[in-house]
Amino acid sequence: MxxxxxxxxxxxxxxxxxxxxxxxxxxxxxxxxxxxxxxxxxxxxxxxxxxxxxxxxxxxxxxxxxxxxxxxxxxxxxxxxxxAPVPLTPGEAAPVAGLALELDRIGHAMRRARGSLWQQDQDARELRRELAQQRTLLEQAHAALEANQRELASLARIDALTGLTNPRAFDETLRREFKRAQRQRGLLAVAVLDLDNFKQFNLAHGTAAGDAALQRVAALLNERFKRDTDVVARLGGEEFVALLPGFGMAEAQGVLESLRDELRELRLPDGVGSLTLSVGLAAASPAHPYLSAQALLQAADEALYIAKHAGRDRLSLAA
Structure with missing residues (x-):
């Protein structure tokens, strides 16, 4: 061929x-x-x-x-x-160029996505740090709030000057103990105590000496009435009250007379003078009941009024 x-x-x-x-x-x-x-x-x-x-x-x-x-x-x-390599025909080169362009766009989009993810990760870390700080601050604020609430609760029941129970807390305790005494047919004594001529004492020695004297009297009351069931409160000014569960008239009278003697001998700060005490005493018992806790306290207060008008520095018993 x-x-x-x-x-x-x-x-x-x-x-x-x-x-x-x-x-x-x-x-x-x-x-x-x-x-x-x-x-x-x-x-x-x-x-x-x-x-x-x-x-x-x-x-x-x-x-x-x-x-x-x-x-x-x-x-x-x-x-x-x-x-040399055989070149692509125009029909073949166009799809390849389009594919390269698309791949370039995809690569650019992936780079942008990676940058966005990195920024989001940084933002998330910063947010976690801020949340941790806020949580710490919140816990601190919560602890401070609880401390303030405890302090407020304490202040709501404690007299700021003397540290004794305040009138509100005393009223709650009086009602509770009165109901207990009624249920158990027990004894409950209430004594209202008032420092004699205390306004003149303040005028003569100053309010600072008067406050120091009230604090010294409060300390004496705490020493004298130290049973777990005893409650001593400051009603206001120079007036105090003692709640003595389980005491009848005779037992409470003996303790209060001793208290009056101790107060006369009490050395006040800077030796500014001496104080005396007038006391009104009332006691509830099965033989001598009262209709309410408030009636018992009022009876003691009326007895104090009698002691004051009878010459002060004495103890008066409710009828």
């Missing part, structure tokens, strides 16, 4: 064709030159042989420079093109 040389690969066919062309030119140029020289000799020229050689060499050099060398360069270019 006949095979056309044009069907051969370009990298093998092109060098072979250049070699054949060079051989033909090499043979044809001298013959052509000889023919020209023969014609010249026939016309009467000399030195034919040397002239043929020189013309042949000149022609071969010109052919090499102007024809064969460009052809070799063209062959080399064709060989390079043959070995």
């Amino acid at each position: 006949h095979t056309d040389s044009a069907a051969e690969p370009l990298d093998r066919a092109m060098p072979r064709r250049l070699g054949s062309l060079r051989l033909r030119l090499t043979l044809a140029v001298p013959l052509l030159t000889a023919a020209i020289v023969a014609a010249f000799e026939w016309s009467g020229g000399g030195h034919a042989v040397w002239l043929v050689l020189l013309l042949s060499a000149a022609q071969l050099l010109l052919i090499e420079l102007w024809l064969l060398r460009p052809l070799r360069q063209l062959a080399a270019g064709c060989e390079a093109m043959e070995s």
Whole structure:
């Protein structure tokens, strides 16, 4: 089967064709030159042989420079093109370019997403730190609030100057103990105590000495009435009250008389003088009941009024 040389690969066919062309030119140029020289000799020229050689060499050099060398360069270019990767056709290049552009967009979006996630993580950490600080501050505020509530509750039941129970807390305790005494058919004594001429004492020695004297009297009352069930309160000013569960009139009277004696001997701050005490005493018992806790306290207060008008520095018993 006949095979056309044009069907051969370009990298093998092109060098072979250049070699054949060079051989033909090499043979044809001298013959052509000889023919020209023969014609010249026939016309009467000399030195034919040397002239043929020189013309042949000149022609071969010109052919090499102007024809064969460009052809070799063209062959080399064709060989390079043959070995180069086959480029994509325009129809194929467009999807690839679109895919590259889409991939670039996806990469840009992923970078933005990573930056956004990093910023969100930083914000979340900062928020957690702030929440931890707020939680600590809240716990501290809660602890401070509880402390204030305890202090307020204490102040609501304690007299600020003397540390004794205040009137509100005393009323609650009086009602509770009165009901207990009624249920158990027990004894309950209430004594109202008032310092004699205390206003004159303040005028003579000053309010600071008066406050110190009230504190000293309060300490004496706490020492005297120290059972767990005893309650001593400051009703206001120089007036005090003692609640003595389980005591009848006789037992309470003995304790209060001793208290009056101790108060006369009490050394006040800076030796500013002495104080005396007037006392009104009432006691509830099965034999001598009262209708209410308030009635019992009022009976003791009325007895104090009698003691005051009878000359002070004495103890008066409720009828």
